Structures are given as structure tokens and as C-alpha cells.
Amino acid sequence: xxxxGLETSCDDTGVGLVDADKRIYxxxxxxxxxxxxxxxxxVPEIAARAHLDVLDSLITEAMHRARIGWxxxxxxxxxxxxxxxxxxxxxxxxxxxxxxxxxxxxxxxxHLEAHALTVRLTDSVAFPxxxxxxxxxxxxxxxxxxVGSYRLLGQTIDDAAGExxxxxxxxxxxxxxxxxxxxxxxASGNPTAFALPRPMLGRAGCDFSFSGLKTSVRVLLQGRTLxxxxxxxxxxxxxxAIADSLADRVVQAFKILEAEAIQPTAFVVAGGVAxxxxxxTRLTQLATAHALPxxxxxxxxxxxxxxxxxxxxVEKLRLGLVDPLDTSxxxxxxxxxxxx
Amino acid sequence: MTGSSVPLPDLDxxxxxxxxxxxxxxxxxxxxxxxxxxxxxxxxxxxxxxALGVTDPVPSPTFTLMQSxxxxxxxxxxxxxxxxxxxxxxxxxxxxxxxPDSLTLVEWPExxxxxxxxxxxxxxxxxxxxxxxxxxIYRTPx
Numbered sequence: 001x002x003x004x005g006l007e008t009s010c011d012d013t014g015v016g017l018v019d020a021d022k023r024i025y026x027x028x029x030x031x032x033x034x035x036x037x038x039x040x041x042x043v044p045e046i047a048a049r050a051h052l053d054v055l056d057s058l059i060t061e062a063m064h065r066a067r068i069g070w071x072x073x074x075x076x077x078x079x080x081x082x083x084x085x086x087x088x089x090x091x092x093x094x095x096x097x098x099x100x101x102x103x104x105x106x107x108x109x110x111h112l113e114a115h116a117l118t119v120r121l122t123d124s125v126a127f128p129x130x131x132x133x134x135x136x137x138x139x140x141x142x143x144x145x146x147v148g149s150y151r152l153l154g155q156t157i158d159d160a161a162g163e164x165x166x167x168x169x170x171x172x173x174x175x176x177x178x179x180x181x182x183x184x185x186x187a188s189g190n191p192t193a194f195a196l197p198r199p200m201l202g203r204a205g206c207d208f209s210f211s212g213l214k215t216s217v218r219v220l221l222q223g224r225t226l227x228x229x230x231x232x233x234x235x236x237x238x239x240x241a242i243a244d245s246l247a248d249r250v251v252q253a254f255k256i257l258e259a260e261a262i263q264p265t266a267f268v269v270a271g272g273v274a275x276x277x278x279x280x281t282r283l284t285q286l287a288t289a290h291a292l293p294x295x296x297x298x299x300x301x302x303x304x305x306x307x308x309x310x311x312x313x314v315e316k317l318r319l320g321l322v323d324p325l326d327t328s329x330x331x332x333x334x335x336x337x338x339x340x
Numbered sequence: 341m342t343g344s345s346v347p348l349p350d351l352d353x354x355x356x357x358x359x360x361x362x363x364x365x366x367x368x369x370x371x372x373x374x375x376x377x378x379x380x381x382x383x384x385x386x387x388x389x390x391a392l393g394v395t396d397p398v399p400s401p402t403f404t405l406m407q408s409x410x411x412x413x414x415x416x417x418x419x420x421x422x423x424x425x426x427x428x429x430x431x432x433x434x435x436x437x438x439x440p441d442s443l444t445l446v447e448w449p450e451x452x453x454x455x456x457x458x459x460x461x462x463x464x465x466x467x468x469x470x471x472x473x474x475x476x477i478y479r480t481p482x
Contacts, residue, residue, distance in 0.1 A: 010403075048432050084405065086432050137403030158382065159400045167377050167402075211383060211400070218378030219471040331408075 001074045001317065004059070004098070005310025008051040008091030009083025009111045010137070015055070015062045016306030020314050022121055025066035027300070027307035030054045048086030055094055062306070070102055075322075077107035077313025079114065081330030088329040096325045107313040108323040112335045114308040116144050119268045121311040122297045130253055130264040130292075132283070134246070135271030135302070136162035136177070141206045141253045142335065143264065147315045150335045153253045154206025161242055161273050164210035168217055168238045172231045179276050182235045186278070189229075189236030194220055196241040198248065206252045213241055243282045246273075250286050269296045272303060343482075348380060348465075348473040351387075357475065358387035365392070365443050367414035370457050372449035375465030380473050381447045384463065385418055388445065392416060401447070406433055408442075415442045421451035430455050 002025070007014035013030035030050075063069070078095030081088055092108070099106035115138070116131055127149075131142045139156040159167070162179060169178030174185060196216050199209040217238060224230060250267070257264060267287040274280055274296040287294035301308060316322070348354050365371075371388075373381040386398040394409045394416065401407045401420040409416040417438050424430070430452060438444060439457060449456055464476040 084432070155397070156399060157397050158386065160403065163400060163402055171377055215378045215380065215383075215473075218376070219467060222467050222471050223469055 001314060002068065002072050003107070003310045003313040003317065004062075004073050004076045004095075005109070005114075005306040005308070005313055006055070006059075006076070006078040006091040006095050007111070007114070007304055007306045007309045008048075008055065008087040008094075009079045009081070010087065010304055012304045013051045013054045013058055014304055014306035014309070015058045016308070016310040017062055017066050017068065018121065018307050018310035018314060020318065022311075024121075024307050025068060026062035027305055028058055028062050028065075029303075029305055030058055048084070048090050051087045051090040055090060059094075070098075073098075073102060073104055075099070075105040075107055075313055075317050076102075077109050077309050077316070079111045079309050080108040080323075080327055081110065081333035083111055083331065085329060085331045088331070092327070092329045096327075100325055105317055105322040106325055106327070107316045107321070108327040109309050109312040109316070110333050110335060111304075111309075112138065112140075112333075113148070113150070114312040115270050115302070116142060116150065116335065117147070117312050117315055118270055118297045118301050118308045119266075119295050120315070121308070122301060123266075123295050125266050125268065125293075125295060128262065128264050129266045129268050129295075130250075130257065131268045131270060132246070132250060133270050134161045134273035136160060136166060138162075138271060139208050139210075140335075141249060143257065143262070144268075147319055148321065152334070152336050153256060154208060154249060156208040156210065158209050158211035159214065161208065161210060161246060162271065164214055164238075164242055165273070165276070167214050168235070171214075171217055171221060172234055173226050174231070174235070177272070179272060182239055183276050183278060185232050185235035186239045187232075187236075189232030189234070191236040191240035193233035194237040196220075196237050198241055198244045200245060201248050204252075206249050206256065208245065208249055210242070210245070213238070213245070239276070239278055243279050246279065247282050247286055250283065254286070254290050264292060266293045266295050269294070270302050272299065274302060275299050343478055345474055345476045348384075348475055351383070354380060354384055354473075355387045355391070358384060358391040362388060362391040367441055367443060368439070369443050370439065370460040371443070371445045372456070372460050372462040373445060373447045373465065374449065374462060379465040379467055380475070381465055382420075384465065384475070385445045385447065389416055389418065392443070408438075417442045417444050419444065419446045421446060421448040424448070424451040427451070427453040427455045 166178035
């Protein structure tokens with residue numbers, strides 16, 4: 001059961017080919033191929049037109065590399081939301097067109113569900129599992145109960161954790177993306193040098209908030225020269241504050257599940273934030289304390305990509321969850337509404 | 341209120357400013373929210389959108405570039421152009437279609453270049469040397 005997956009909901013154009021045996025035949029992301037002449041150099045970040053320009057050649061390239069033909073495809077999956085509507089429509093229309101032309105099933109994939117299911121492509125994990133989805137654009141705690149079945153335990157009420165890293169790095173003159181740069185700078189810093197707040201600490205529920213943390217960094221940096229020591233200490237303090245805040249929310253999620261006698265099979269972290277070693281260590285400790293395996297898919301499958309969409313397509317098709325060709329693109333599509 | 345400088349020492353002050361401004365706004369109005377990172381642009385936008393009756397969470401639009409909200413009076417569209425590379429990319433977001441019929445809140449409006457509408461209300465957020473947040477409000481044209 002080989003599925004073609006198309007991801008066009010944000011900056012990157014992604015094409016993946018994955019089968020039910022979890023073999024990834026191809027996983028190409030256009031932004032990584034800027035040097036490749038056929039794709040015409042730099043891909044503008046947000047333009048739907050850019051997805052349109054690159055998508056067909058990326059599909060051709062993926063199928064060529066995987067040495068497969070149209071007749072090998074059991075279905076085509078495309079992200080149909082949530083995301084920037086122009087980009088989502090490009091991928092959705094392409095997917096439907098292929099499905100119609102080849103008379104194969106079309107699988108409409110929720111972008112967040114694709115992230116949530118990726119761990120089942122890389123590891124053999126059964127439902128239900130506790131999932132922290134933390135990236136530049138998302139920050140949610142979910143109980144993944146099954147394909148199309150998710151319970152939102154908490155989400156950010158303002159900024160995402162990755163955004164806090166990015167904007168903190170920007171204020172410290174470190175560049176982009178912020179996560180790795182903050183981590184690097186923090187290595188020689190003192191995490192208790194600055195008294196930053198721990199937003200939401202001890203609050204009921206699992207919601208996140210990072211906006212106030214960002215503002216505190218701004219206020220503490222006001223009028224000061226960015227010396228290497230200052231940058232290191234602030235980076236270390238910020239990283240510690242983000243780690244403490246995330247950890248507190250995850251502990252809350254464990255408590256909620258325990259109170260309801262729900263036993264998850266694993267604690268899964270998906271998203272770029274899992275690449276930060278300090279956070280990873282902290283979250284691993286939490287999982288261990290609850291006698292749960294800690295799982296984090298590799299980074300290239302945690303950032304936006306086509307393989308995760310193809311895999312979500314595999315999961316849906318195995319259950320017969322095929323979508324009609326008049327399925328519309330949805331800019332907003334909360335994960336708990338996937339099973340409509 | 342315009343042409344003034346409003347101190348915003350805490351969230352209550354930000355909410356009070358939003359509550360005062362909200363009844364004066366209508367479809368087609370354009371609010372430019374200027375200020376460095378962490379000076380309170382999104383916090384104000386959140387307070388204003390809340391003051392206009394939206395009860396849903398108002399997440400930061402940095403990653404999604406825009407978020408839209410329905411209210412009984414008019415739609416609200418909240419842009420964050422921080423990640424915009426060129427003003428031409430505004431076409432992809434439906435900029436021209438959105439502006440006439442919506443209340444538009446725009447963070448990092450500088451990135452829109454010449455595509456900024458000539459009539460707008462600007463709120464400029466900053467921190468004083470003592471770290472107190474304040475907001476200067478002015479109308480264009482004056």
C-alpha cells in the first residue's frame with residue numbers, strides 16, 4: 001500500500017512516498033533543494049504560486065528517485081488544512097486531480113494529525129499516547145486516542161514555544177532559527193542569572209503561555225549592551241524558563257490522565273522543539289518518572305514534510321477513511337474535529 | 341485619544357485602552373501596530389479583539405501570517421507581517437480583498453511598504469528607559 005503525500009500548508013512544499021510497512025521511498029522538501037537548478041533557485045516562502053511552481057516537478061523527482069510509477073500508487077494524500085488557504089488549495093487540488101486521473105482513493109489529511117501520527121511511522125507505538133506538539137507555530141498537548149480521534153488537553157493562549165525561542169534569539173542578536181542558537185549560547189551561561197517568569201506555572205489545566213516571557217526578556221535587556229556573557233546568561237535563563245513551563249504543563253497532563261485512570265503507552269514529543277537537548281533531557285526525565293517510554297521522531301520528520309502526510313494517508317486508508325473529491329480546503333481545522 | 345501617549349504599566353491598562361478604542365472602530369479601519377519584539381503589540385491586539393466580542397483564543401499570527409475572526413458587526417483580520425519577504429506576498433494573503441470590509445490589525449506594517457493604506461491609525465508601542473510600556477497613538481493623515 002504505497003501512498004503519495006503532499007504538504008503545502010505553510011512555507012515548505014513537501015512530497016513523500018510511504019507504504020504500510022513504514023518504508024519511506026522518498027521525502028523531498030522543496031526549500032532544501034534550492035541549489036537544484038530545475039527548481040529555479042530560491043523558493044519564495046509563503047507564496048501559493050511557489051507551491052504551484054514546484055509541486056509537479058517535486059512529485060516527478062520523488063517518483064523518479066523511488067523508481068515507482070503512477071500504477072504503483074494505492075492512494076494520494078494531501079494536507080487540506082489547517083494552514084494558509086492558497087497553499088493548502090494547491091496541494092489539495094493536485095492530490096484530487098491525481099486521484100481522479102488514476103482512479104485511486106483521495107485522503108484529506110489534517111496537518112496537525114500528520115504531525116501527531118508521525119511517531120507511528122518511526123516507532124511502533126499503540127494508542128493512546130500523550131503528545132506534546134511544539135514547534136514554531138504550534139504548542140499543544142494532546143491525547144492521541146486513535147486515527148481521527150484526539151483530545152486536546154491544552155494549547156497556547158498566545159505564542160508557541162518555538163516562537164519564544166525564535167523571538168528570544170532575535171532580541172539577543174543570535175539569528176534564526178532560534179532554538180539551536182539559544183541552546184548554543186546557553187551552554188556557557190548561567191540559567192539563574194535572570195529571574196524570568198514561568199508562565200502558567202501551577203495553574204489548572206494544560207494551557208501554555210509564552211508571550212509574557214518574551215516581554216520579560218525585552219524589559220531585562222532594555223538599555224543594556226549585548227555582551228557575550230549577557231547573551232549567554234539570558235539564553236540560559238530563557239531556555240530554563242521555557243523548559244520549566246513546558247515541564248509544568250506536561251506534569252499537569254499526566255495528572256489529568258491519572259485522575260481519569262487513562263494509561264498512555266508513551267510520551268511523544270513532535271516538533272522542532274524536541275531538537276533542543278536541554279528540553280529533551282527534561283522531558284525524558286518526566287516520561288521516565290511516569291514509567292513511560294519517551295519518543296521523539298527525527299527532526300526531518302518533525303518539520304513539515306510530505307512523508308508524514310503520506311503516512312497519515314496510510315493510516316486513514318487502512319481504516320477505509322477515504323475522502324470525496326469535493327472535500328474543501330480548510331484554513332482552520334482543530335484536531336479534535338478530524339473525525340467528522 | 342489620538343496624538344497622545346498612553347502608559348501601559350500592566351495588562352489592565354492595555355485592556356482599558358482596548359475597551360476605549362473598540363466602540364470607535366468600524367469595517368474598513370486599519371490599525372498599524374508598531375514596536376519592537378516584546379513591547380506588547382500582540383497583547384494589545386488580543387485585548388482589542390476580545391473587547392470586540394471574540395471569545396476564542398487569539399494566538400500569535402507570526403507563524404500563520406494572519407488570523408481572522410467573525411463578529412456580529414464586522415470581520416476582524418489580524419496580520420503579522422514579521423515573516424514577509426516582499427510586499428508582493430500580500431497578494432497571496434488576499435490583502436486587497438480583506439482591507440475594505442474588515443477591521444484590520446497589522447503587526448510589522450513596515451513590511452507592507454507602499455501597500456499600506458493611506459488612511460490608518462497607528463499605535464506605536466515601546467518601553468521607557470525604566471522598562472515601562474507605553475503607546476503613542478496617531479492618525480494618518482494627521
